[in-house]
Amino acid sequence: MSDTLESLPDRPLRQQEVTALNHADAFSLVVPVDREDAVEADTREPVVITERVILGTDDWVTGLVYDDGWLEVESVAIDDPDEERFDAMRDCEAAVADYDLE
Template sequence: MSEPLDSLPDRPLRQREVTALNHADAFSLVVPVDREDAVEADTREPVVVTERLILGTDDWVKGLVYDDGWRAVESVGIDDPDEERYDAMRDCEAAVTSYDA
């Protein structure tokens, strides 16, 4: 994976981490495709996590799935984010949704 994707923790992301990624300079957008309730292993506190994401920059959109590590199941290069990003996101969402671990 590329350097920004390598920075993701080796586990599903917590909702607050998805929010933080949305504010990071590395990505233009970070969209969780699904969310599920979980509990923190050490504190037993409830938390919302996601194992399926769409990440985007001005140059690409990637659909990621956590399956013993983050895997890009779709990657779409874009030249014009205003014109191409929506379709790229739809393609990535379809790949992420249909991924069967």
């Protein structure tokens, strides 16, 4: 999992990056928990970003929050993705939503 954290940019993810991660072979799913409008610092172009995301594979689901760097706030191991993934996602989503960014 630490390799995953190190591979993420040191900033909130743009919507296009979440989409690209969803198409990557490394993950079965990537779900933004929240989205907000922002502007690119360099170009002042509008973008949609997320500071809270759920990552999943066939073996685990993890909730991440960007708070001066990406933090793993919950991780749930799963043996049967078809049976356990939904509950693991719900647990991670709750932990991510409860994390206070202030």
